[in-house]
Amino acid sequence: MKKKITYFVNDISFFKNHFLSVAIKAAEQFNVSIISDKVDLELEKTYPELKQYSILIKRSSVNPFSDLLLFFKLRKLLNQIKPDLIHNITIKPILYGSLFSKFSHRKIKTINSVTGLGYAITNNHLLIKTIMKSLIRLFVSKESYFFFLNRYDKKFYEDLGKVTAQNFKMIGGSGVDEKEFSFTQPIKKDKIEIVYTGRILKDKGVIDLIKAMKLLDDASKKDVVLKLYGAVDIQNPAHIKEDELKSQLIEGFIKWEGFTSDVKRTLQSADIYCLPSFREGLPKSTIEAMAIGRPIITTTAPGCDDTVKEGFNGYKVKAGDSKELSKKLQELIENKELRIQMGKNSRELFLKNFTLEKVVSQTFEVYNKLLQ
Numbered sequence: 001m002k003k004k005i006t007y008f009v010n011d012i013s014f015f016k017n018h019f020l021s022v023a024i025k026a027a028e029q030f031n032v033s034i035i036s037d038k039v040d041l042e043l044e045k046t047y048p049e050l051k052q053y054s055i056l057i058k059r060s061s062v063n064p065f066s067d068l069l070l071f072f073k074l075r076k077l078l079n080q081i082k083p084d085l086i087h088n089i090t091i092k093p094i095l096y097g098s099l100f101s102k103f104s105h106r107k108i109k110t111i112n113s114v115t116g117l118g119y120a121i122t123n124n125h126l127l128i129k130t131i132m133k134s135l136i137r138l139f140v141s142k143e144s145y146f147f148f149l150n151r152y153d154k155k156f157y158e159d160l161g162k163v164t165a166q167n168f169k170m171i172g173g174s175g176v177d178e179k180e181f182s183f184t185q186p187i188k189k190d191k192i193e194i195v196y197t198g199r200i201l202k203d204k205g206v207i208d209l210i211k212a213m214k215l216l217d218d219a220s221k222k223d224v225v226l227k228l229y230g231a232v233d234i235q236n237p238a239h240i241k242e243d244e245l246k247s248q249l250i251e252g253f254i255k256w257e258g259f260t261s262d263v264k265r266t267l268q269s270a271d272i273y274c275l276p277s278f279r280e281g282l283p284k285s286t287i288e289a290m291a292i293g294r295p296i297i298t299t300t301a302p303g304c305d306d307t308v309k310e311g312f313n314g315y316k317v318k319a320g321d322s323k324e325l326s327k328k329l330q331e332l333i334e335n336k337e338l339r340i341q342m343g344k345n346s347r348e349l350f351l352k353n354f355t356l357e358k359v360v361s362q363t364f365e366v367y368n369k370l371l372q
Helices: 012-018 018-028 041-046 064-081 091-103 124-141 151-159 204-216 218-223 242-246 264-270 284-292 322-334 336-353 356-370
Strands: 004-009 031-038 051-054 085-089 109-114 146-150 168-172 191-198 226-229 253-257 271-275 296-299 314-317
Touching: 004 091, 004 191, 012 018, 012 085, 012 336, 018 031, 018 204, 018 356, 031 064, 031 109, 031 271, 064 091, 085 168, 091 109, 091 124, 091 204, 109 356, 146 151, 146 336, 151 168, 168 296, 168 356, 191 204, 191 264, 191 284, 204 253, 204 322, 218 226, 218 322, 242 356, 264 284, 284 314, 284 336, 296 322, 296 356, 314 322, 322 336
Parallel strands: 004 031, 004 085, 031 051, 085 109, 109 146, 146 168, 191 226, 191 271, 226 253, 271 296, 296 314
Antiparallel strands: none
């Protein structure tokens, strides 16, 4: 009889973007189910082998007591599914999925994918941060297995006494298909395109990027355009209101294109990719840009730091430093040969560290180890 794996995630869209390829592969060997905020009908039609269950998960809530009902509904679902392994993704599922495994009468293996520490931990509210740390200490067992995307998140859980020498693996993000995202030369256009892809959030550095563009010299401003691709995420505490964003746009120079479902084509049109984020797990958007072969400008922040080798495939600046960001943008705007060479170097780093094949292999090594 096939073993059962259940993925528990707070956002089905996030799951599709980052974990679907692994889940499809897992369904060849295991019975796979997904618990998330809603049932995705397109996913259900395309991959009926991935059984979906929905449960109300308030992503923006930072009060753990308001989620007590969530845990009881989760317990009911998991007792119905009877998984052999629960793969928890993002902080809230890690907490409540771990709590279920810890007190279940059945022996259940648990994997926690730490895709970032979450707003409740990274914000400056000391009380909330203290509560979340206490919940991790109480709920998350050292018997769990961890997937970490960067060394900063690993140290956080290590300091809480949850990481041992045997219960974790550093993994190259969610992986990107090297054949689907093949190297392409930038498309010739009237203006140099600087591209950002991601949610429109303050802590993604969107406002800092806009400020940096406005600091470029007048000659460069005539030759360049910034295109922001992404949706306003009103549920996120760090959201930027649509009116606020639109007030910062400049026709022909700073444009907001909204959400795009064709990231590959967007990146193929780009000359420079920029993600000035304050913290990431390991940004798939940047890895996709590396796969296409684009120079990267990002920050020294956790997660972002791991995607750029300084001066080789791009530049890293301190998060929030619009002046330095503008200087690095200026340098790449003025030097086409450098942009092309750094883009080739991005592809080289991608093939070495971040391919989908490598991530699937790393994941299944752990699945098979835990379920043997």
